[in-house]
Amino acid sequence: MKAAISADKAAALIPDGASVLIGGFMGVGSPHRVIEALVKRGAKSLTVIANDTAMPGRGIGKLVSVGAIRRLIASHIGLNPETQKRMIAGEIEVELSPQGTLIERIRAGGVGLGGVLTATGLGTLVEKDKAVVEVDGKPFLLEKPIRADFALIAASKADYYGNLEYSLTAQNFNLYSALAGDVVIAEPHTIVPVGVIPPDTVRTPGVLVTHLVERAF
Amino acid sequence: MDAKEVIARRVAKEMKPGMLVNLGIGLPSLVANYLPHDSGIFFQAENGVIGLGPRPPEGMEDPDLTDAGGGFVMAMPGAASLDSAMSFGLIRGGHLDMTVLGGLEVDEEGRLANWMVPGKMVPGMGGAMDLVSGARRVVVAMVHAAKGEPKIVPRCSLPLTSIRRVSLIVTEMAVIEPTEAGLVLRERGPDCSVDAILRATAARLILEAEPPEMRLN
Numbered sequence: 369m370k371a372a373i374s375a376d377k378a379a380a381l382i383p384d385g386a387s388v389l390i391g392g393f394m395g396v397g398s399p400h401r402v403i404e405a406l407v408k409r410g411a412k413s414l415t416v417i418a419n420d421t422a423m424p425g426r427g428i429g430k431l432v433s434v435g436a437i438r439r440l441i442a443s444h445i446g447l448n449p450e451t452q453k454r455m456i457a458g459e460i461e462v463e464l465s466p467q468g469t470l471i472e473r474i475r476a477g478g479v480g481l482g483g484v485l486t487a488t489g490l491g492t493l494v495e496k497d498k499a500v501v502e503v504d505g506k507p508f509l510l511e512k513p514i515r516a517d518f519a520l521i522a523a524s525k526a527d528y529y530g531n532l533e534y535s536l537t538a539q540n541f542n543l544y545s546a547l548a549g550d551v552v553i554a555e556p557h558t559i560v561p562v563g564v565i566p567p568d569t570v571r572t573p574g575v576l577v578t579h580l581v582e583r584a585f
Numbered sequence: 586m587d588a589k590e591v592i593a594r595r596v597a598k599e600m601k602p603g604m605l606v607n608l609g610i611g612l613p614s615l616v617a618n619y620l621p622h623d624s625g626i627f628f629q630a631e632n633g634v635i636g637l638g639p640r641p642p643e644g645m646e647d648p649d650l651t652d653a654g655g656g657f658v659m660a661m662p663g664a665a666s667l668d669s670a671m672s673f674g675l676i677r678g679g680h681l682d683m684t685v686l687g688g689l690e691v692d693e694e695g696r697l698a699n700w701m702v703p704g705k706m707v708p709g710m711g712g713a714m715d716l717v718s719g720a721r722r723v724v725v726a727m728v729h730a731a732k733g734e735p736k737i738v739p740r741c742s743l744p745l746t747s748i749r750r751v752s753l754i755v756t757e758m759a760v761i762e763p764t765e766a767g768l769v770l771r772e773r774g775p776d777c778s779v780d781a782i783l784r785a786t787a788a789r790l791i792l793e794a795e796p797p798e799m800r801l802n
Contacts, residue, residue, distance in 0.1 A: 446706075447654075
C-alpha cells in the first residue's frame with residue numbers, strides 16, 4: 369500500500385534538470401496540481417516530453433510561461449504562442465515528433481523495445497538524421513524509444529495500491545507514460561479503498577506507480 | 586452559400602454509413618454540420634474517442650471529454666474512449682476509412698503541405714502526418730486560393746506532410762482527383778467555369794470530360 373503525498377512533496381522529488389514525461393492533451397488528463405507545485409518551487413531546466421504544451425495559463429503551459437523548460441519533445445505547440453516565442457528565441461530546444469510516432473516511442477521505451485518502424489514522416493523533415501529500414505520491400509523510419517527520469521500522470525481514480533482508472537479523453541499519453549518513467553508519480557482525482565476498483569477496469573496496474581498524490585478534494 | 590459551406594457540403598457527400606472518419610480542426614470540422622444525426626458515421630477524434638458528438642449545452646460540459654482542438658464535445662450512444670496508442674493504431678493501421686484535413690498547398694503529385702510555414706508558423710504536425718500516411722482515404726478540404734495566391738501548385742514550396750498522394754481535393758471551385766497521371770478536374774463549383782478554375786490554379790489540371798457542377802444537396 370502507498371500513502372498519498374502532497375503535490376508539493378511530489379514536486380520536491382523532481383530535481384532541476386530532470387527529464388519528465390507529462391500526460392495530457394491540451395491540458396485534459398494532465399497532472400495539474402503537481403505542475404502547479406513545480407511552478408511554485410521554481411523548477412528549472414526540465415526536459416519535458418508531452419503531446420503538447422496546452423495554452424498559456426493551462427497545464428504544461430504554466431511551466432512554459434515561468435521558463436522551467438529547457439528542452440521539449442512534443443507533437444504540437446500551435447495553440448501556445450509562448451512556446452513558439454521561446455523556441456524562436458532559443459530558450460527552449462524543441463523536437464517535434466508526429467503524435468502517433470511520439471506515443472509509440474514512449475510505448476517502446478516503456479515496454480522494452482529498441483525502437484519503432486513507421487511510414488509516418490518518410491520523405492518529410494521528420495526523416496532528417498534517421499535511418500530508413502526496409503521490411504519486405506517497404507521503407508520505414510526508425511524512431512528511437514523514449515524514457516524519462518520521471519513520469520507525471522493523471523487519473524480519475526486510484527486505490528492505495530496505485531491501481532488507476534481513467535475517464536474518457538483524459539487517458540491519452542498517461543497509460544504508456546506510466547511505463548516509461550523511472551519514477552512514476554500519479555495524481556488521481558479521487559482515491560478509493562483497495563477493492564473498490566474492479567480488476568477489469570484497472571488500466572494502469574499499481575505496481576507501476578511509485579508515488580500517489582493526494583486526492584483533489 | 587459561402588466558400589466554406591460549399592466545401593463542407595461537398596465533402597459530406599463522400600461519406601457513407603458505417604465509416605470511421607477523422608475530421609481535422611477548422612474547416613474540416615464543419616462537415617459534420619451537413620450530415621444527418623442518424624448518418625451512421627463514426628467520427629474519431631485522435632485525442633481518444635470514437636463517436637464524437639456535437640458541443641454540449643452550456644453547463645453540461647465534461648472536462649474530460651474534448652475533441653482534438655481541446656473544445657468540449659458530447660459522445661454519441663455507442664461511443665468508445667481510447668488511449669493515444671490505440672487511437673493512432675487505428676489511424677496508422679489502416680482502420681480509419683477517411684480523414685479530412687485542411688491544406689496550405691497541394692501539388693501535381695497530390696502531395697499535401699499543411700503543418701508549417703518556415704520562419705512564420707511552426708505549430709507542429711500533431712496527428713496530421715500519421716493521418717495522411719495511414720488513413721484509407723485522404724480528403725483535403727480547403728479554399729481554392731489564399732488571398733489570390735493559388736494553393737494548388739506544380740510543386741509544394743512548404744514542407745510536406747507526407748509523400749503519399751492524397752485521394753481527393755475539394756475546394757469551393759472544384760473537386761480534383763490526384764492520379765498517377767496528374768490532377769484530374771472532376772467537378773466544378775457552383776457557377777464556376779472551367780476557365781475560372783484554370784486561372785485560379787497554378788498546377789496543370791487534366792480535363793478528361795466536361796466536368797459537371799458539384800451536387801451539394
